[in-house]
Amino acid sequence: MLVNARRLSALVCVLPLLLAAACGPAQPSPEPGTSDAAPLNIVAAFYPFQFIAERVAGEHANVTSLTEPGAEPHDVELKPSQVASLTEANLVVYEKSFHAADYTERAAALTQDLTRLDQSFATGLKSCEREDFITTHAAFGYLASRYHLNQIGISGLSPDAEPSPSRIAEIQDIALEYEITTIFSETLVSPAVAESIAGDLDLRTDVLDPIEGITPESRGQDYLAVMAANLAALKQANGCS
Numbered sequence: 645m646l647v648n649a650r651r652l653s654a655l656v657c658v659l660p661l662l663l664a665a666a667c668g669p670a671q672p673s674p675e676p677g678t679s680d681a682a683p684l685n686i687v688a689a690f691y692p693f694q695f696i697a698e699r700v701a702g703e704h705a706n707v708t709s710l711t712e713p714g715a716e717p718h719d720v721e722l723k724p725s726q727v728a729s730l731t732e733a734n735l736v737v738y739e740k741s742f743h744a745a746d747y748t749e750r751a752a753a754l755t756q757d758l759t760r761l762d763q764s765f766a767t768g769l770k771s772c773e774r775e776d777f778i779t780t781h782a783a784f785g786y787l788a789s790r791y792h793l794n795q796i797g798i799s800g801l802s803p804d805a806e807p808s809p810s811r812i813a814e815i816q817d818i819a820l821e822y823e824i825t826t827i828f829s830e831t832l833v834s835p836a837v838a839e840s841i842a843g844d845l846d847l848r849t850d851v852l853d854p855i856e857g858i859t860p861e862s863r864g865q866d867y868l869a870v871m872a873a874n875l876a877a878l879k880q881a882n883g884c885s
Contacts (some may be wrong), residue, residue: 691857695867699754700747743822761871765791768875773883779820779828780838781805783854793878798841803833812841818843826881828852831861850877 683706688694690711694866697707707871758880777788782797798815799805807815819841827842829835831853842849853862853870863873 649803653848679785692867696754700750702746702750703744709857729847757868761868764872765875768879769793769882769883769884772879774822774824775882776822776824776850777826777828777878777881778815778817778824780830780833780835781832787874793882798827798837803830807837812837815841816845819847824881825883826850826877828877828881830854831859832856848881850881852877 646812676858683704684701686697686701686705686707688697688707688709690709694707694709697705701707727835728798765787775792776796777784778796778798780797781799781803782795782801783803784795787793788795796815796818798807818824824847826848827838828850829852832850835849835851838849841847851863854860854875855867857868858870862870864870
């Protein structure tokens with residue numbers, strides 16, 4: 645499930661509103677001019693939300709994700725300790741010594757970064773030899789729709805679904821018809837099917853990352869860097885100028 649720049653920007657706009665309301669009982673504020681309040685505890689569902697919270701809250705919060713690095717978010721089963729962390733997490737407590745200026749500044753900077761990323765995708769994918777790209781499963785619908793591409797998933801929305809022999813034959817015919825150069829796999833899904841189809845047709849394989857988590861194999865250290873790598877892969881595969 646890919647979260648695109650517009651959705652992330654919307655979340656950035658909403659986050660300060662969420663941070664303005666405590667999820668639990670209010671804690672005492674420090675005296676004006678002090679900054680000894682304990683950091684907030686923020687729990688995110690998976691990496692893109694964690695990325696936003698970390699960028700906006702900065703050192704004022706400890707941000708954790710329910711999805712561990714390298715785990716597939718679709719398959720996550722919460723541990724008792726994670727369930728407990730949800731009941732104990734608080735988004736923010738009003739602090740007179742710092743709260744709105746810091747968050748607003750970071751949210752504005754993140755919005756600028758996401759806007760530049762969006763513009764890079766719009767410009768980079770505007771003039772391409774082909775609009776179609778093939779992926780192991782249909783995880784990039786938002787991206788394809790926003791930038792006028794046509795995603796062709798070997799499997800459907802489930803990353804673990806095994807394509808039938810007839811579906812593989814259909815994908816091979818599509819690849820030949822649309823002059824596809826590259827079969828994309830993902831970081832958290834086995835590339836075996838993509839490699840098999842690409843090998844039969846003498847095509848390249850590459851990675852498109854839905855950024856469900858950052859791992860040592862990720863092509864970047866955060867959302868922005870990995871999305872830039874995704875853009876580079878799409879431009880090369882689709883012959884974009």
